[in-house]
Amino acid sequence: MNSAPDYQAQKISTSIIIDGNVTKDVWKNAQWSKRLVDMVTGVPGMYNTQTAVLWNETHLYIAFVAEEPFVEAYQTQRDSIVFLENDLEVFIDGGDCYYELEINAANTIYEVFFIWKDAYTKGSKFDTPSFDVHQPQAYTFGGDYDRSGASFWKGTNPRGIRWAFTNFDLPGLETSVYIDGTLNDNSDVDKGWSLEISIPWSSLHLLANGRSLPPTNGDIWRMFLGRFQKLMVGGKEVQPHPAMSLTSHGIYDTHLPEKWSRIAFVE
Numbered sequence: 001m002n003s004a005p006d007y008q009a010q011k012i013s014t015s016i017i018i019d020g021n022v023t024k025d026v027w028k029n030a031q032w033s034k035r036l037v038d039m040v041t042g043v044p045g046m047y048n049t050q051t052a053v054l055w056n057e058t059h060l061y062i063a064f065v066a067e068e069p070f071v072e073a074y075q076t077q078r079d080s081i082v083f084l085e086n087d088l089e090v091f092i093d094g095g096d097c098y099y100e101l102e103i104n105a106a107n108t109i110y111e112v113f114f115i116w117k118d119a120y121t122k123g124s125k126f127d128t129p130s131f132d133v134h135q136p137q138a139y140t141f142g143g144d145y146d147r148s149g150a151s152f153w154k155g156t157n158p159r160g161i162r163w164a165f166t167n168f169d170l171p172g173l174e175t176s177v178y179i180d181g182t183l184n185d186n187s188d189v190d191k192g193w194s195l196e197i198s199i200p201w202s203s204l205h206l207l208a209n210g211r212s213l214p215p216t217n218g219d220i221w222r223m224f225l226g227r228f229q230k231l232m233v234g235g236k237e238v239q240p241h242p243a244m245s246l247t248s249h250g251i252y253d254t255h256l257p258e259k260w261s262r263i264a265f266v267e
Helices: 201-208
Strands: 007-011 049-055 059-067 087-093 097-103 109-116 138-141 162-165 174-180 192-200 219-228 243-245 261-266
Touching (some): 049 219, 059 087, 059 201, 192 201
Parallel strands (some): 007 049, 007 261
Antiparallel strands (some): 049 059, 059 192, 087 097, 087 219, 097 109, 138 162, 174 192, 219 243, 219 261
16 A cells, blocks of 8 residues: 555653653654544544654553543543543554553543454464463454444454454553643633653564564554544433544444555654
């Protein structure tokens, strides 16, 4: 595929201390994205949200800044369903698998590792104790809003269903949040919150799918960089939640790796 990437992640020679502060010089010098857009229509998102990606020989770094007048986060237990509230999200495509990371303003982490069922075969690289489909936190998953009519069992994706391992913890993951305001106090108006993420390249060997780790100059990975926003109108929660992403999907479904943004790693 020769089309231009959606974003160019610049290589740096230093490491980044993960403390949630995206006003550090390293982020000031990064290329920040345009305002995230509505995931379906591509129009600018309801609140300003921007992201930046950097990398060095050992780590992948991702940052977000999110405008938010009333910063809220009540899900505090790891792997609780943080997308029931407001969150920032990263998905990384690995061909036969992909990784989902969601984080809210309380720095609560939700992680899932997905393996396409057609790739999970006996003796494959996924046939390991870490991905035992008999353990109680492994589920089948057909995609967002997949339970209707002909799509009841396999979802709407042509590839069908995938295994979802909800007990997966990415080794070496670091995240930190900074809140410019007061969490869970709507008596004042907040400016928003920012997020920093650090991921060791050594933890992404399955997602690399044979690609170089760290990437070589010009390598392109598909990633979803987005935000979901809980919205209350007239005392009722708007469903589905407004969804924002670096590039639009044309459909309300996050779990479409072929629609994710093309991130180029450049030196």
